[in-house]
Amino acid sequence: xxKTTTRKKFLFHxxxxxxxxxxxxxxxxxxxxxxxxxxITSLQKGKGTVTTFGGLSNYARLFRDPVFIRxxxxxxxxxxxxxxxxxxxxxxxxxxxxxxxxxxxGFYRTAIFLPCVTSLVAYSLLFKSxxxxxxxxxxxxxxxxxxxxxxxxxxxTIWAKAVIIMAITWRWTGYNMIFYLSALQNIDHSxxxxxxxxxxxxLHSFWKxxxxxxxxxxxxxxxxxxxxTLQIFDEVVNITNGGPANSTVSIxxxxxxxxxxxxxDFGYASTVSYAIFFMVAVLSLIQFKVSGDKxxxxx
Amino acid sequence: xxxxxxxxxxxxxxxxxxxxxxxxxSIAAILSIFPFIWIIIGTxxxxxxxxxxxxxxxxxxxxxxxxxxxxxxxxxxxxNTTILAFSITVASILVCSLAGYGFVVFRSKKxxxxxxxxxxxxxxxxxSLMVPLFRMFSRMHLLNTKLGVALPALSTAFLIFFxxxxxxxxxxxxxxxxxxxxxxxxxxxFRIYMPMMKPTYSAxxxxxxxxxxxxxxxxxxxxxxxxxxTLPLLISSLGSAYTPDFGIIMIGIVIxxxxxxxxxxxxxxxxxxxxxxxxx
Numbered sequence: 001x002x003k004t005t006t007r008k009k010f011l012f013h014x015x016x017x018x019x020x021x022x023x024x025x026x027x028x029x030x031x032x033x034x035x036x037x038x039x040i041t042s043l044q045k046g047k048g049t050v051t052t053f054g055g056l057s058n059y060a061r062l063f064r065d066p067v068f069i070r071x072x073x074x075x076x077x078x079x080x081x082x083x084x085x086x087x088x089x090x091x092x093x094x095x096x097x098x099x100x101x102x103x104x105x106g107f108y109r110t111a112i113f114l115p116c117v118t119s120l121v122a123y124s125l126l127f128k129s130x131x132x133x134x135x136x137x138x139x140x141x142x143x144x145x146x147x148x149x150x151x152x153x154x155x156x157t158i159w160a161k162a163v164i165i166m167a168i169t170w171r172w173t174g175y176n177m178i179f180y181l182s183a184l185q186n187i188d189h190s191x192x193x194x195x196x197x198x199x200x201x202x203l204h205s206f207w208k209x210x211x212x213x214x215x216x217x218x219x220x221x222x223x224x225x226x227x228x229t230l231q232i233f234d235e236v237v238n239i240t241n242g243g244p245a246n247s248t249v250s251i252x253x254x255x256x257x258x259x260x261x262x263x264x265d266f267g268y269a270s271t272v273s274y275a276i277f278f279m280v281a282v283l284s285l286i287q288f289k290v291s292g293d294k295x296x297x298x299x
Numbered sequence: 300x301x302x303x304x305x306x307x308x309x310x311x312x313x314x315x316x317x318x319x320x321x322x323x324x325s326i327a328a329i330l331s332i333f334p335f336i337w338i339i340i341g342t343x344x345x346x347x348x349x350x351x352x353x354x355x356x357x358x359x360x361x362x363x364x365x366x367x368x369x370x371x372x373x374x375x376x377x378x379n380t381t382i383l384a385f386s387i388t389v390a391s392i393l394v395c396s397l398a399g400y401g402f403v404v405f406r407s408k409k410x411x412x413x414x415x416x417x418x419x420x421x422x423x424x425x426x427s428l429m430v431p432l433f434r435m436f437s438r439m440h441l442l443n444t445k446l447g448v449a450l451p452a453l454s455t456a457f458l459i460f461f462x463x464x465x466x467x468x469x470x471x472x473x474x475x476x477x478x479x480x481x482x483x484x485x486x487x488x489f490r491i492y493m494p495m496m497k498p499t500y501s502a503x504x505x506x507x508x509x510x511x512x513x514x515x516x517x518x519x520x521x522x523x524x525x526x527x528x529t530l531p532l533l534i535s536s537l538g539s540a541y542t543p544d545f546g547i548i549m550i551g552i553v554i555x556x557x558x559x560x561x562x563x564x565x566x567x568x569x570x571x572x573x574x575x576x577x578x579x
Contacts, residue, residue, distance in 0.1 A: 015484040016410075019401025022394045024413055026454035031420050034431035041431065093327060096320055111328035114335065117560040119513030121531040122552040125538040126334050129341065129349055129545045136337065136352035174331065202316065231424040234515045238538055252426035256520070259430060266430060273427040281422045 035277075042270035047263045058271035068272060070246050071254040072279075074161065078250070079229045082165045087221060090173050094180035095210055100189070109181070113174035120171070124238035127167040128154070157247035160240050164248055167235055172228075176221045183217040184210070219291045226287065227280050251276045338556075341549035349545040363546040370547060371533045372525070373554060380512060380529040381558075383445055387511040391453045392503050396496075398454075399462025400488060404474060414463070421456040429520055436521060443523045452511060458503055465499040465573075466492075501566050502573025512559045530555040 045054030062068055096102065097109055115123065130137050131153040138150040153159045187209070195205040211218070233252040236242060242249035242257075249257075251272065258269040341349050344357035367373055402414050432451055433442070441447035469492065477487045493500065515531045522528060528536075534551035537543060563570070 016401060016405030016407070019405060019484075019488070020398045020410060020413065023398030023417075023454045023459055026394065026450070027417055027420065027456075030432065030451040030454070031423060031428070032416075034428050034435060035423060037435065038427065038431040041434070089327075093324070096324060102320075108324045108328050111331050114331050117509070117556065117563045118552075119515075119531050119555050119559065121513070121515050121535045121538075122555050123334070125534060125543075125545075125548050126338060126552060128538065128543075129548070130334065130337060130352075132350040132352075134351045136354065139352040170330070170334070227422065227424060231426045233426060238535055241539060252424070252429075252516070255426055255429055256516075259433065259520070266434065269430045273424075273430050276424050277422070277427045280424050284422050 038270045038273055041266050042268075042274055044267040046267065047265050051267060054267065058268050061268065062271060062275060067246060067249070067254060068251075068275075071249045071251045072275075074248055075230060075232065075250045077161060078165060078168070078232060079226060082168050083222070083225045083229055085165075086169045086173050086225065087176060087218070089169070090176035090221070091180055091211075091214070091218070093173070094177045094184060095206055097177070097181060098184040113178060115171050115173075116175045118171065120234035121238050123171055124167065124235045127163060127170075128239050131163050154240055155244055157244055160244060160248050164232075164235055164239055167239060168229065168232070172225065176225065179217050179221050180214060183214050187213050215291065219287060222287055223284050226283050230276060230280050230283070251279075338549050338552055341545065342553055344546060344549075346543070346545040346547075349549065359546055363550050366544065367547045367550050370537065371528075373530075373533065373551070375526065376528050376530045376533045377554065379445070379527060380531075380555075383448055383514075383518075383529060384508055384512040386445075387449050387452050388504055388507045390449065391455060391458060391507055392500065394453050395455060395458035396462045396493075396500070396503070397488070398459050399464075400466050400492060402459070402463045403466040403469075404471075414459075417454075417456050417459055421460075425516060429516065432517070433520055442521050443527055445527070447521050448514075448518050451517065452514070458507065461503055461506075462499065465496065469496065498569050498572040500573075501569035505563060505566050505570050508562050509559045512562075513555075 042058055043053060043055060044051040045057060046052055093112060097105055097112075099105075102108075118126070129135065132138075133150050133152050133155070135153075137153070138147070141147045142150065151159055153163050191209055192205055195209060200208065231252050232250045233256070236248055236250045236253050237256075240248045242253055255269050255272050255276070258265055258272065340354060340356055342363060343360045344353050345359045345362075348357060348359075402410055428451065436442050436447050439447075441450070473491060473495075474487055477491050482490065513531060514529075515535065518529050518532055519535070522532065530551070534548060534555060537548050537551055
């Protein structure tokens with residue numbers, strides 16, 4: 001009797017772990033193990049296959065490395081300018097499109113989401129072609145008499161950054177908007193009606209109803225965009241390739257360059273990898289903390 | 300008197316706000332759509348005209364297409380990309396949905412701990428994994444193989460989280476009833492859970508297919524020979540040429556974009572349904 005129950009229990013455990021084991025093994029093997037190995041590598045000095053133990057010297061080198069400092073500055077610039085603009089735009093668009101009385105709703109929604117179907121490499125090259133000196137964007141601005149001479153977008157250190165920021169915003173605003181839109185479906189419309197009766201304007205109910213109700217989703221999108229922008233790679237490589245004069249190079253691109261452009265310095269490349277990991281972790285934790293009380297988690 | 304003026308003013312403000320809203324949305328829509336028109340016009344123009352911002356159709360479509368075939372084997376790249384995207388989508392959805400289901404239906408303290416660990420790994424940037432994975436795969440002789448591109452993409456925190464979240468709303472009584480009917484645990488999963496969760500699976504399939512179709516960084520690092528190249532790698536190499544031929548690039552962009560756009564539009568409805576279940 002008891003034998004069969006222990007057997008049954010054993011079978012149940014086998015079954016229950018069987019479901020999660022493949023995912024856990026793959027996760028440990030290709031996520032956690034590499035991170036541990038990477039840390040060990042980051043303590044080694046030397047190029048190619050000749051390496052010695054260097055302690056934390058690679059980490060000290062980070063602070064003296066002008067290219068790393070430049071790449072970090074660039075990446076943080078993208079992050080601080082692009083993410084807020086994009087999320088606010090997405091939120092405004094979602095709030096507008098959530099109005100059931102709006103005409104052409106389906107058209108607007110599809111149009112604004114459309115950029116998300118493009119591959120990152122494809123749209124990067126697209127922007128590269130549009131922002132050529134004689135390109136379509138300059139001609140457009142000149143026809144509107146906003147500028148009198150063409151702007152050398154990709155040849156100027158500041159404008160090149162602006163192009164990258166515009167490009168990411170174009171690609172991802174609709175994506176974030178979809179998250180907000182689907183979360184807005186869960187807000188009962190009668191709340192807005194009630195607010196209207198109480199004399200609240202559209203702006204007022206946006207700040208007092210929409211934003212607080214969407215807090216968990218806003219947190220989710222903020223974390224996703226922050227981690228995404230911190231790792232920015234495809235756009236920078238394909239629009240400007242880091243130039244002019246390293247003015248757009250990102251941290252991820254620098255890691256790639258350390259591996260493939262020069263004699264591979266695995267130790268230092270791993271150190272830079274850890275630097276970007278710490279930035280992502282710290283910023284995500286800050287966002288969790290800022291988002292307030294423990295009760296509203298994303299899950 | 301003043302009251303009626305106030306009401307009139309309010310109506311005017313409302314009307315202005317509504318018009319403003321339409322103008323804002325229309326500008327957003329035009330800005331979103333314009334680059335697509337730009338690619339389509341671009342495929343018919345020579346590179347020189349594209350960088351000069353020509354906005355009318357030309358007659359270079361066939362020439363551009365022939366030039367593209369000359370510089371790179373597009374069909375081979377298309378085949379590589381298709382094989383990779385389909386196998387990654389099927390395998391990762393199977394692995395992650397099994398796990399998402401397991402974490403909810405067979406919940407235990409130990410499993411919860413593993414789940415938190417996986418969730419935390421969302422913070423590990425792909426670019427941090429580039430160096431160690433490159434070294435690991437070179438030791439395992441998996442560089443420059445399709446398996447090597449696929450393996451790190453199979454167990455993703457996002458998909459596991461997505462399936463776990465959606466499983467929470469799955470009626471547990473159905474599982475219990477199936478158990479009483481004598482169905483095995485795997486049988487319940489494949490014959491009852493999977494068909495009932497179709498919208499969730501479609502949404503997950505769209506997300507995974509699009510991201511693996513467009514994957515760039517890890518294939519760039521791990522695939523080294525031309526015969527293994529994927530479409531994004533091909534068009535990226537065209538774009539990094541000293542004098543890039545944008546006519547060729549535009550055709551490449553169209554070929555790369557059509558499949559992922561098709562998948563999205565054919566499955567758009569189920570995508571929205573599936574997403575709605577998870578963002579609650």
